[in-house]
């Protein structure tokens with residue numbers, strides 16, 4: 509039996525023994541997506557985590573995603589395959605920054621992108637994902653809104669809603685989208701695939717975004733491949749999404765804007781790590797119960813609004 513098949517067999521046995529479900533983000537390695545019970549974007553994973561009937565959730569994604577699953581499931585054991593899977597974008601926000609912007613814009617609500625860590629979420633008024641940000645912010649009466657930590661998503665929401673969106677901090681970004689799915693790579697890909705439909709994630713810089721036929725979260729991007737006319741598509745986000753899109757639409761030609769747009773953190777979860785996590789029942793992701801309770805309330809209110 510091959511090395512990977514042995515791991516798959518071990519995971520299968522342990523998944524049953526532990527009564528576990530494996531939830532994987534769209535950017536995970538193909539073999540991790542293939543063994544998952546559910547694959548989706550941040551919002552779908554968070555919602556799925558609330559519905560699952562299992563004792564153990566293995567969240568194959570980055571740390572803030574596992575943290576969100578733990579917040580929504582105080583009675584379940586939440587494991588992350590590799591504890592080192594952090595997110596540099598989430599790392600942009602700290603409490604001093606939040607406090608400084610709150611003082612600069614008193615009364616303005618703070619909308620927090622789900623790509624943030626629990627202490628930052630705890631201080632938010634609303635929590636959104638890339639698929640819910642537009643809808644929720646459009647529903648707010650306020651004309652000035654603080655939004656953190658992604659400046660590109662903030663500028664996209666400002667453009668679409670006409671509101672003043674203040675990015676907190678001003679330079680927060682995902683390095684994968686900021687540097688590897690920027691206008692240069694977009695124009696290069698369009699030159700290599702003339703006539704292709706360009707589908708981008710809102711974490712890309714605004715200069716890249718203006719060339720897009722569609723902008724949306726990872727799962728919205730996949731749906732757009734099915735809904736937009738045409739046979740050739742360019743997906744501008746972390747390259748892992750292309751695997752899922754090709755699997756869902758085998759008849760279409762789907763390419764990444766940049767095949768080198770790889771999130772090293774997302775790829776830290778391997779089948780080996782999933783098997784080890786289930787075997788050893790660690791690393792367990794835990795959030796302080798008082799903090800988790802408050803974040804759960806914010807998440808539930810925010811989910812109901814979209």
Ligand code: SF4
Nearest residue numbers: 595596597682684771
């Ligand atoms: S792709 Fe960007 S936002 Fe997503 S986990 Fe990686 S660094 Fe964070």
